[in-house]
Amino acid sequence: MSKQQVNRIESVRPLEGMVLEAVYSGGHVIRVDMSAVAERFRVFAPLLEKAMFLQVAVTDWGHSIAWSDDATIDADRLMEMALEQSGRADTLEFRRWQERHRLSLAAAAMAIGLSRRTVSQYRTGARPVPRTVALACKGWEAERQKARALTKPL
8 A cells, every 4th residue: 555545644643641642644543542552662662651652743744653752653553553452453454454455445345245334344443344245345355266276378
């Protein structure tokens, strides 16, 4: 997926605890608890200090957030963290299917017979991904694998 198709972060603000609230260009608002990241990865350990955590800023024209040159998180990864923390496995699997095949929103929509807007809503978690759509993604993937197998020279 190209950077032009990525939903950018417009603003980010720290909340109580180690929670961040980010607003994406499409209007989607997410909240992410950063405590596990700060405890697990040395580069994020300084965030355990409140003064450092409060210094979060949107960087790279909305493609990431950062506290320092080393402590940065990509906008897509931040979105995935929010989905993981909210138990949205359906959306995560849909995003990973789209990324695995390098499909734009329009290409993903065409592949499984949906509108671009619907695909965007599934990708951001604005709407849950129905089981039928998850199965359509798996079927599309299986058809592509079968087609590749048939076209391989013997």
